[in-house]
Amino acid sequence: MVIRIALAGNPNSGKTTIFNKLTGSSQRVGNWPGVTVERKEGKLRGKDNAKIVDLPGIYSLSPYSPEEIISRDFLLNDQPDAVINIVDATNLERNLYLTTQILEIGIPTVIALNMMDVVKKENIQIDTEKLSEALGCKVIEITALKGEGVSELIDAVMSVVGTDADSKLRYSSKLEGYVSKMEEAMRGSVSAEAERWYALKLLERDERIGKALSADLLAKAESIVASMEDDLDNDADGIIAEERYAVIGKIVADSVDKGDRKKIETTSDRIDRIVTSRWLGLPIFAAVMFGIYFIAIETIGVWGTDWLNDYIGETVMPAAADWLGEAGVADWLSGLIVDGIIGGVGAVVGFLPQMLVLFLLLVILEECGYMARVAFVMDRVFRRFGLSGKSFIPVLVGMGCGVPGVMSSRSIEGETERKITAMTVTFIPCSAKLPIIALIAGALFGQSALVAVSMYFIGIACVLMSGIILKKWKSFVGTPSPFIMELPAYHMPVVFNVVKSTLDRGWAFVKKAGTFILLACALVWFLSTFDWGFNMVDAGESMLADIGNSIKWIFVPLGFGDDWEFTVATITGLLAKENVVGTFGVLFGAEEISEAGEEIWNVIGRMLTPIAGYAFLMFNMMCAPCFAAIGAIKRELGSWKDTGKAVLYQCSLSYVLALIFYQFAHVIKGYGVEPWIVLAIAAGAALVYLLTAKDPFKIFGRIRSNA
Amino acid sequence: MKTLKDIKPSETATVVKIYGEGRLRRRIMEMGITKGCEIEVVKVAPLGDPIELTLRGYDLTIRKADAEQIEVE
Numbered sequence: 001m002v003i004r005i006a007l008a009g010n011p012n013s014g015k016t017t018i019f020n021k022l023t024g025s026s027q028r029v030g031n032w033p034g035v036t037v038e039r040k041e042g043k044l045r046g047k048d049n050a051k052i053v054d055l056p057g058i059y060s061l062s063p064y065s066p067e068e069i070i071s072r073d074f075l076l077n078d079q080p081d082a083v084i085n086i087v088d089a090t091n092l093e094r095n096l097y098l099t100t101q102i103l104e105i106g107i108p109t110v111i112a113l114n115m116m117d118v119v120k121k122e123n124i125q126i127d128t129e130k131l132s133e134a135l136g137c138k139v140i141e142i143t144a145l146k147g148e149g150v151s152e153l154i155d156a157v158m159s160v161v162g163t164d165a166d167s168k169l170r171y172s173s174k175l176e177g178y179v180s181k182m183e184e185a186m187r188g189s190v191s192a193e194a195e196r197w198y199a200l201k202l203l204e205r206d207e208r209i210g211k212a213l214s215a216d217l218l219a220k221a222e223s224i225v226a227s228m229e230d231d232l233d234n235d236a237d238g239i240i241a242e243e244r245y246a247v248i249g250k251i252v253a254d255s256v257d258k259g260d261r262k263k264i265e266t267t268s269d270r271i272d273r274i275v276t277s278r279w280l281g282l283p284i285f286a287a288v289m290f291g292i293y294f295i296a297i298e299t300i301g302v303w304g305t306d307w308l309n310d311y312i313g314e315t316v317m318p319a320a321a322d323w324l325g326e327a328g329v330a331d332w333l334s335g336l337i338v339d340g341i342i343g344g345v346g347a348v349v350g351f352l353p354q355m356l357v358l359f360l361l362l363v364i365l366e367e368c369g370y371m372a373r374v375a376f377v378m379d380r381v382f383r384r385f386g387l388s389g390k391s392f393i394p395v396l397v398g399m400g401c402g403v404p405g406v407m408s409s410r411s412i413e414g415e416t417e418r419k420i421t422a423m424t425v426t427f428i429p430c431s432a433k434l435p436i437i438a439l440i441a442g443a444l445f446g447q448s449a450l451v452a453v454s455m456y457f458i459g460i461a462c463v464l465m466s467g468i469i470l471k472k473w474k475s476f477v478g479t480p481s482p483f484i485m486e487l488p489a490y491h492m493p494v495v496f497n498v499v500k501s502t503l504d505r506g507w508a509f510v511k512k513a514g515t516f517i518l519l520a521c522a523l524v525w526f527l528s529t530f531d532w533g534f535n536m537v538d539a540g541e542s543m544l545a546d547i548g549n550s551i552k553w554i555f556v557p558l559g560f561g562d563d564w565e566f567t568v569a570t571i572t573g574l575l576a577k578e579n580v581v582g583t584f585g586v587l588f589g590a591e592e593i594s595e596a597g598e599e600i601w602n603v604i605g606r607m608l609t610p611i612a613g614y615a616f617l618m619f620n621m622m623c624a625p626c627f628a629a630i631g632a633i634k635r636e637l638g639s640w641k642d643t644g645k646a647v648l649y650q651c652s653l654s655y656v657l658a659l660i661f662y663q664f665a666h667v668i669k670g671y672g673v674e675p676w677i678v679l680a681i682a683a684g685a686a687l688v689y690l691l692t693a694k695d696p697f698k699i700f701g702r703i704r705s706n707a
Numbered sequence: 708m709k710t711l712k713d714i715k716p717s718e719t720a721t722v723v724k725i726y727g728e729g730r731l732r733r734r735i736m737e738m739g740i741t742k743g744c745e746i747e748v749v750k751v752a753p754l755g756d757p758i759e760l761t762l763r764g765y766d767l768t769i770r771k772a773d774a775e776q777i778e779v780e
Contacts, residue, residue, distance in 0.1 A: 060737040064730050093763040094739045238725065241736035245744070272766070273750075281753030376768050380754040383770075482731040482773065484738055487759060487766040 003050040003161055006075060008102060009086030010095050011057030011413075012369075012488035014114045016497055017144040018086055019054045021045075022154065029504055032056075035066045035415075035638060044154060053080065059094070061101040063208035065481055066415055072208075075105050076194065081161045083109040084153065089119045089126060089141075090489075092256065096248045103135065103167040104200055106193030108160040110138045112153050117143040130255035136168030145494060165193065171243040178203060178228045185220045189213060203228060204240045268369075268489035276373050285377050288370065289396055296358040297400030302431075304353025305401075312346035332536050335529060336522075344521035347576060347628055348514045352506055355404045358397060359502045362408055367493035367501075371411055372485060379483060385464045386471025386480070388417035394425045395463060399456075402426040402625050406632040407509060416480040420470045422636035423646040426625035427462035429455050432577040436620055438596035439581050443604040444613040451614070455621055462622055462653060469690045473697040476645060513631025520627040524575050528568075539586050544568055557676035558619060558655070559612030559662045566608075566616055576626050611669060615662040622654030656683040711760075711774040714748045720779035721745055727776035739763045740777060 007022070009015045019027075023042030032039045037056050044050040055074060056067035063069060075083070085102050087095040102109055111132075119126060132139040138156045142149030170176055182199035190198045190212070201209040202221040210218050225236050232239050275284055295301060317338050324334040365371045371390065378389030390412045398405030402425055409421040429437065434452070441451035470477055528544040531537045539545065548568035555561035565587045573580040578595075585593030588600045597604075608616065624630065624647045634643040663680035667673055690696050714720045722744045725732055739762055740746065749759040749766065757770040 062733055062737060064733070091763075091765045094765060097737060097739065237733055238736065238742075241733075242741045245739060245741045276750070276752065276759070278751070278753055285753075372768075376752050376757065376759065377754070379770070380752065380756045479730075482734045483757065484731075484734050484767065484769050484773065486738070487768055489766075 001049070003044075003047075003082070003158075004078070004080040005044065005050060005052050005157055005161075006055055006080040006083045006107075007052050007086065008055045008071060008075075008083055008098070009057060010059055010088065010091075010098060012486060013057070013086045013088040013091075013095060014144045015054065015057055015086050016501075017494060018084075018112060018114065018142070018150075019052065020496060020500065021144055021147055021150045022052050022084075029508070031638065032066075032070045035070065037066050037070055046154065047158065050158065052084075058098065059486075060098055063206055069208070075102070075107060076197075080107060082157050083107050084112055084157055085109055086112045086114050088115055089113045090115050090122075092126075092252050093245070093248050096251070097244055099135065100169055100244045100248065101197075101200075103137065103165070103169055104194075104197040106165050106167070106191075106195075106197065108137075108163050108165045110140060110153065110157045110160055111135065112144075112149075113139055113141050114144050116141045116149070117146065125257040127255040127257075131251065134168060134251045134255065136166055167196065169247060171247055174232060175203075175228075175239065175243050178224060181224050182221060185224065186213065186217055189217055200240060203236060205236045266489065268491070271490045272373075272487070275370070276376060281377050285374065288365070288374075289392065292358070292361050292393070293396055293400070296354060296361060296397065296404070297431075301354035301357035302400065304357065305350060308353055309346065309350045312342065312350065316346075317342055332530075332534075335536065336526075339529070340522045340525045341518075343525065344518040347521050348510060348517050351401065351403045351628060352510070354401060355407065355509060356502060356506045358404045358408060359505045360498065362393065362411055363498050363501045363505075364493050366411060367491075367498055369488045369490040372487050375483075375485060376487065382467075383483070385467030386417065386420050386477075387463075387467050388412045388414055388421070391417065391421040394421050395428055395460075398425040398428040398430060400431055402428070402430045402629040403509075403632045405430070406629055406636060407505065409636055410505070414481045414483075416471065416478045419477045419637060419642075420467055422633055423470065423649065424463045424466045426629050426633075426650070427466070427622050428459040429621055430577070430625075432626070433621055435578050435581045435595050435597070436573075437617060439584070439601070439604070440613045440617045442596055442598060443601040444608060444610040451617070455617065458618065458657070459621065462657070465687075465691060466649075466653065469696075470649075472690075472693075472695060475697065476642070508635065509632065512635040513628065516631045516634065517627045520630075521575050524572060528572060539568070539583065544571060547571070555616075555619075557663070557674070557679060558615045558658045559666070560608060560616045563607055570620055570623070573620055574624060574627055576628070577620070580620060609671075611662055611665040614665075615658040618658040618661060619654050622657065623651045625650070656687060660684050660687075708778055709780060711746065711748070711769075711777040711779050712758075712771050714746075714779065716748050716750045716758075719745055719747045723778040723780050725777055727773075731773060732776070735769075735773070735777065738767055740767075746779070 007015065007019055019040065022044060024045045027040055027042040030039050031037065040054040042052055044052055053074070055071040058068050058071050061068060061072045083102055085099050087099060099111065113126070113128060128139045128141055138160065140149055140153045140156050142153055179196065179199045182202055183195045186198060198209060203225055205225060228239065229236055274280055320342055321334060321338045324337060374392065375389035378392050382389050382391050393411065394405045394409045397408050405425040406422050409418050409425065412418040412421055437452045437455055441447050445451050471480065527547065528539045528542050529536055530543060531541055532543055545564060545568060548564040548571065552561045552564045552567040555567060560566040565584065568587065569580045569583040572583040581595065581597040582593060584597060584600050588603045590599040593599055630643065630647060633646055634640060637643050637646060660680045660683060663674060663677045667677065711720065722740055722742055724742065725735055725740065744762055747761045749761050751758050757768050758774060760767045760769060
């Protein structure tokens with residue numbers, strides 16, 4: 001039998017550091033089923049038969065956020081053998097709020113009192129024996145950063161496995177009277193150990209607890225709650241929260257001696273006074289953001305990615321092709337290996353250098369405590385669009401590359417805001433889309449810089465508009481959690497944690513998105529290289545050309561549906577957006593093609609009107625991003641179903657915007673009225689409705705409840 | 708009625724009652740804003756909202772609209 005130990009604690013309590021110390025390098029990282037919350041577990045160091053399951057950082061076991069629900073379901077249903085509850089000793093009262101609830105579940109618990117070095121430095125005396133006695137569980141002093149107390153913690157937790165948990169925590173006699181009544185009412189319906197937990201949660205009117213209980217019992221419980229509310233003249237949840245804090249206050253008063261000093265100003269307070277001050281807050285924010293952009297997008301990050309891409313494209317691929325040619329391998333197989341497989345792998349790992357540089361910077365910001373301040377500073381701007389203040393970073397990074405842009409939305413703790421951010425970041429023109437802009441601007445607009453500028457504005461407008469629309473789609477993105485956020489004390493990042501989190505995130509991209517990117521790239525390569533008889537042909541005679549021909553009518557209302565080349569280029573853009581220009585080069589028979597495609601400006605100038613070219617550009621900027629970005633979106637949304645919805649949304653929005661633009665420009669330019677204008681007007685009205693109506697997605701809810 | 712929103716930076720107030728409902732009210736209380744708790748308003752964010760509080764020895768940020776649900780004296 002493997003002993004399972006759950007690790008629980010508040011965010012910012014040093015949980016990651018302790019988890020790393022307890023497990024060493026034996027870690028498995030994944031997601032909890034059904035949600036995008038990270039699940040980590042590992043073998044307890046030095047014990048072959050014990051493993052640690054890291055629960056998400058939470059403040060309470062209430063039923064609201066996915067993190068809280070995961071944690072309580074795990075503690076109640078999976079029945080771990082023991083719990084290590086990490087408590088930040090510098091912030092005892094709020095940390096013990098979670099402790100009171102964990103103790104009620106009735107699992108043997110050990111408290112790891114962390115950050116004891118800080119407490120001692122501030123000359124605060126904590127009587128751990130008194131604390132232990134009051135709570136009815138072992139309390140071990142540790143300083144996770146220095147590894148102090150970790151082996152004592154391991155011994156303590158192993159010694160409580162199999163013992164009876166007996167919480168000593170008692171509330172006021174009035175409340176305890178109702179707890180006893182409640183316990184009596186449900187005796188036999190739940191396990192004896194968890195009775196107190198169920199009783200208190202029922203008294204709190206917890207929405208989720210009733211699911212496991214009979215209607216009869218719930219009715220009885222409700223009458224007890226009502227009489228308690230009457231008696232104590234407060235709402236049920238208010239009574240319980242106040243009682244918890246009252247008992248904590250008493251315990252802390254008994255066991256902690258803060259000395260008779262006045263409140264001292266810590267280094268962290270002094271840093272914060274400057275960093276988020278009225279006048280310096282925004283300039284400092286701008287400087288930090290510029291730093292990230294400069295390092296990850298302009299210099300080190302992009303150098304790494306360019307170097308690796310060039311190395312794969314100019315050294316590895318030709319070398320492999322030569323080698324296969326010399327070995328007498330058939331052309332099609334050589335093509336499959338070199339262009340299909342090596343090219344596909346390149347598409348995955350090519351993003352890694354930039355992504356790792358970016359993740360490193362973000363992890364440092366998270367670890368040192370500045371990330372929470374980003375939300376504090378930017379909240380006012382972003383909240384009306386259903387986004388978090390932290391959404392600024394993904395959008396900024398998205399200007400360089402959408403893949404790390406999407407991945408950096410991971411820093412946003414609210415699931416709703418995170419999903420909306422991940423789905424909208426790729427509206428911002430990334431660097432791979434710039435050649436398409438240069439192509440159209442050069443071919444049809446005399447290289448006007450306004451084309452690029454307008455694309456950025458449309459991109460940002462799409463992000464904000466989508467925020468407004470998507471936050472109403474509650475069945476998809478969920479209900480935003482209240483913005484009541486801890487501002488953790490600033491501290492120096494721990495090198496080991498930073499390196500580890502950075503590599504974990506990079507690896508997660510390769511693992512979660514890699515397979516999809518590889519297969520999707522191989523498929524498009526296959527379609528564009530063979531004809532229906534599986535002969536190797538030029539792209540112009542390939543299966544893809546036929547597919548383009550048969551679906552090009554879709555783009556007739558947008559003005560570029562008469563020639564199949566534009567449809568095919570849009571499809572190859574899914575591999576990587578810079579492929580669009582290259583594809584035109586091949587299809588229009590250019591011997592060689594420069595990045596902005598000067599060689600084919602004439603051809604495109606003859607085939608498209610400027611407004612059709614602009615509509616083509618709008619659609620290609622905003623529609624489904626490249627496969628790598630779709631893979632990253634899948635990682636953040638968690639399921640293919642939601643990823644499908646996201647991509648469909650992106651394609652619909654870009655189609656609608658390009659349609660409206662083209663049809664109205666057509667009339668304004670004096671080219672006459674096309675019948676499609678009816679569609680454009682209807683789409684425009686639908687868009688306005690989605691933006692202004694209060695609950696436009698309720699129809700989805702209705703369909704679901706009818707089904 | 709005086710609420711937390713009316714408290715100026717570096718002033719301290721004591722919580723009297725939490726209004727509002729459901730998840731928001733619950734979250735406010737869970738983070739330690741309960742009856743009788745002393746709260747110092749530290750500062751206002753550079754753009755005028757949200758505000759930063761100190762209570763029970765730690766720092767918390769909350770939007771003004773939500774601070775309006777907290778009656779203080």
